Amino acid sequence: MVISRKAPGPRGKWLVGDMDAYLASRIGWLQATQKQYGDIVRLGPDTLVVHDPELAHEVLARTNDTYLLETRQLAGRRQRATAQARLDKWMAVRQGMWHGFASRLMEAHLAHLMAEAGLLLDLYAGDDKDLADRCRATTGRLIVDFCIGGDPKHAALCEEAAVRADLLFTSAQAALIQKETRRRFRRRPLASAASAANAELLDFLRDSVVERRSRRYSGAPRDLLDLLLHASEADDTDDLIVSVLRMAMFASHGVPGAALSWIVLRLASEPTSFRAVRAEAEACPVDGMLSLERLPLTTAFVKETLRLHPPQWLLTRTAIRRTTVGAYRIRAGQEVLVSPYLIHRDGRFWPRPERFEPERWMGNQMPYPRHTYIPFGAGPRICPGSRLAMAHMVILTARLAADYVPRVPHVEDLNVTCDGLLLPANVQGGWTHRAP
Numbered sequence: 001m002v003i004s005r006k007a008p009g010p011r012g013k014w015l016v017g018d019m020d021a022y023l024a025s026r027i028g029w030l031q032a033t034q035k036q037y038g039d040i041v042r043l044g045p046d047t048l049v050v051h052d053p054e055l056a057h058e059v060l061a062r063t064n065d066t067y068l069l070e071t072r073q074l075a076g077r078r079q080r081a082t083a084q085a086r087l088d089k090w091m092a093v094r095q096g097m098w099h100g101f102a103s104r105l106m107e108a109h110l111a112h113l114m115a116e117a118g119l120l121l122d123l124y125a126g127d128d129k130d131l132a133d134r135c136r137a138t139t140g141r142l143i144v145d146f147c148i149g150g151d152p153k154h155a156a157l158c159e160e161a162a163v164r165a166d167l168l169f170t171s172a173q174a175a176l177i178q179k180e181t182r183r184r185f186r187r188r189p190l191a192s193a194a195s196a197a198n199a200e201l202l203d204f205l206r207d208s209v210v211e212r213r214s215r216r217y218s219g220a221p222r223d224l225l226d227l228l229l230h231a232s233e234a235d236d237t238d239d240l241i242v243s244v245l246r247m248a249m250f251a252s253h254g255v256p257g258a259a260l261s262w263i264v265l266r267l268a269s270e271p272t273s274f275r276a277v278r279a280e281a282e283a284c285p286v287d288g289m290l291s292l293e294r295l296p297l298t299t300a301f302v303k304e305t306l307r308l309h310p311p312q313w314l315l316t317r318t319a320i321r322r323t324t325v326g327a328y329r330i331r332a333g334q335e336v337l338v339s340p341y342l343i344h345r346d347g348r349f350w351p352r353p354e355r356f357e358p359e360r361w362m363g364n365q366m367p368y369p370r371h372t373y374i375p376f377g378a379g380p381r382i383c384p385g386s387r388l389a390m391a392h393m394v395i396l397t398a399r400l401a402a403d404y405v406p407r408v409p410h411v412e413d414l415n416v417t418c419d420g421l422l423l424p425a426n427v428q429g430g431w432t433h434r435a436p
Contacts, residue, residue: 007328009033009042017044026314026418030342040326047335048325053349055326056338057371059317060379067317067336069381105221109146110292110391117399124430127407131264131427136257140166142392143252143385147245148208150222157208164204165249168197173254177419198246205245209238224248252385256392258311258421259302263397264431265414265424266305266356268406273358277301281402292394298401300361302393306375308356313341313422315377340374341422404431 010033012018022029022043030049033041039052050056063069113120124138144162148154175190213229221227228241267274280297292299315338319330330336345353349372351360360367371378376386383389400406408429415425 007040007042008037049337053371063381134430135260139256140253147224164201169253171197173420205242255311256389262309265411269411278401281398298398300358304358307344310340310375311421
């Protein structure tokens with residue numbers, strides 16, 4: 001194979017390539033240029049887009065070794081070096097999250113949610129607010145409850161924690177959307193607000209950890225904080241525990257909320273599927289012992305929603321050393337973009353890719369080739385809370401279909417924003433109680 005320095009792509013402008021056209025219509029640009037140039041497209045001098053699932057997986061799998069994540073927030077070589085130096089500690093934080101999400105604690109949390117989902121949905125019922133905000137508040141409350149809500153003394157603080165986590169998420173998203181993270185020598189008010197929100201959440205969590213540790217609870221873990229305290233040594237500092245809780249609340253705040261927004265829209269827009277999900281939910285008693293395996297239609301509905309509307313619609317990696325992607329050289333500092341949105345809608349891998357068909361997930365075989373379904377990413381930086389988030393979505397979908405009526409526009413009639421997460425733009429609505 002001949003290795004080339006320059007991938008095909010629009011000529012664009014000097015220094016910035018075709019960035020202006022891309023920013024004017026991100027998804028439209030990606031679709032058009034893939035059709036014209038193929039599975040590797042040059043966006044600009046420092047950016048490639050990879051559409052081939054095998055090559056995309058190779059890039060994602062080499063994260064931490066050859067690529068770094070989220071480097072749009074790193075303003076140069078020095079920041080990348082700092083991120084690399086902290087990598088081992090950061091992966092330890094993620095390992096702590098994974099342990100908590102994969103433990104028996106999750107089973108107890110989901111059993112509680114099975115019984116109490118209606119009370120949570122009641123908190124945010126109505127049709128007079130922004131749908132994305134309403135859904136983010138719903139799922140944000142869930143992850144906060146999982147993290148610190150098991151202790152009755154801390155349960156009363158869940159609302160405050162959820163508000164602080166939401167403020168951090170929204171301010172960080174605003175700074176990223178406005179590209180403030182790339183400004184090295186200019187004022188960055190949004191980034192400063194995000195830093196302040198982060199500091200406030202960290203202080204809140206640090207106080208919570210210290211207070212709970214002082215009471216020396218020794219029973220079965222009631223939430224993630226209990227689990228982390230039990231696993232720590234007596235002379236350990238609390239920094240790692242605080243980091244795990246902070247990242248769980250931050251990373252699990254916006255993405256599930258965006259997913260729930262699309263689920264509500266699809267429930268309203270797919271009457272046949274909606275009736276099937278409702279019938280399945282009504283046939284399953286909510287007794288705290290319900291197994292997700294008894295909700296296959298609902299699970300299929302959620303998976304298909306995530307296929308067509310992956311909240312993390314674009315994954316970014318930046319090379320930290322020279323490497324190759326397919327037949328093209330990559331130098332340190334170059335970005336590689338992978339779009340789950342486009343891979344999920346590629347007709348080479350998905351029959352009738354633009355149609356909403358939950359039944360494609362109901363067979364015994366996977367309905368897609370490997371590496372072509374990545375709503376939670378892939379490789380070492382795959383979302384550690386993917387199992388928990390998926391379970392949350394299935395339970396909430398079942399309860400929404402059984403007991404509520406979505407009050408939102410048809411999904412095909414609304415605009416989409418992809419600044420940051422993939423979200424319905426400016427949609428007022430939500431859900432109201434089903435008439436008896």
